[in-house]
Amino acid sequence: MCEKNINLSISLKLDELLKKDGYKVVLTRYEDSGLYTEGKAVRDKKIEDLNKRVAMKKDTECDLFVSIHLNKFPQADCKGAQVWYSRHEDSMNFANLVQENLIIDLDPSNKRKAKPAETHYKVLRANDTMPGVIVECGFLSNNEEAKKLSTDEYQTKIAESLYKSISMYFKNGEN
Numbered sequence: 001m002c003e004k005n006i007n008l009s010i011s012l013k014l015d016e017l018l019k020k021d022g023y024k025v026v027l028t029r030y031e032d033s034g035l036y037t038e039g040k041a042v043r044d045k046k047i048e049d050l051n052k053r054v055a056m057k058k059d060t061e062c063d064l065f066v067s068i069h070l071n072k073f074p075q076a077d078c079k080g081a082q083v084w085y086s087r088h089e090d091s092m093n094f095a096n097l098v099q100e101n102l103i104i105d106l107d108p109s110n111k112r113k114a115k116p117a118e119t120h121y122k123v124l125r126a127n128d129t130m131p132g133v134i135v136e137c138g139f140l141s142n143n144e145e146a147k148k149l150s151t152d153e154y155q156t157k158i159a160e161s162l163y164k165s166i167s168m169y170f171k172n173g174e175n
Contacts, residue, residue: 006149007069007137013155018163021163028053034041042149058126061165063130064105065132068162069134071139072140076141080109080110080111080138081137083115084130085115085134088130088132091133095167101162102135105164135162139157
């Protein structure tokens with residue numbers, strides 16, 4: 001079970017749901033590939049990949065930025081989806097909506113709150129001209145949650161919850 005594969009699966013499911021509803025969607029990747037030049041050191045690949053994501057965010061002039069990830073922590077008892085948001089004035093409202101729906105749809109016992117990224121997450125800080133969130137969909141370091149995250153059914157539930165949040169955001173005139 002690999003984070004990048006689960007992230008891609010959730011992203012592709014979300015992409016399909018949004019496109020069916022008429023949204024224009026741009027993903028950073030549609031297959032198992034990175035945004036970097038092969039042959040570089042791992043650190044250099046990560047830096048190049050992150051810089052290209054930041055550039056894509058700017059170049060697409062998107063109305064909303066959503067980045068899908070999975071969490072990992074030394075303590076195996078940590079679990080639950082966590083949403084981080086950018087400094088853009090509408091990001092907090094969108095992040096709270098996403099966090100609330102993930103709790104309702106995935107785990108009502110999750111007590112996590114959406115948090116400001118502040119000095120973390122370059123991809124949220126750079127080109128901050130639209131609302132942006134990073135969605136940590138769960139913890140791979142928690143065995144119970146990792147098992148769920150690896151299933152197609154749970155990945156679909158996550159994508160549906162994110163779709164619902166995005167639809168609510170635009171239909172409620174937040175944008």
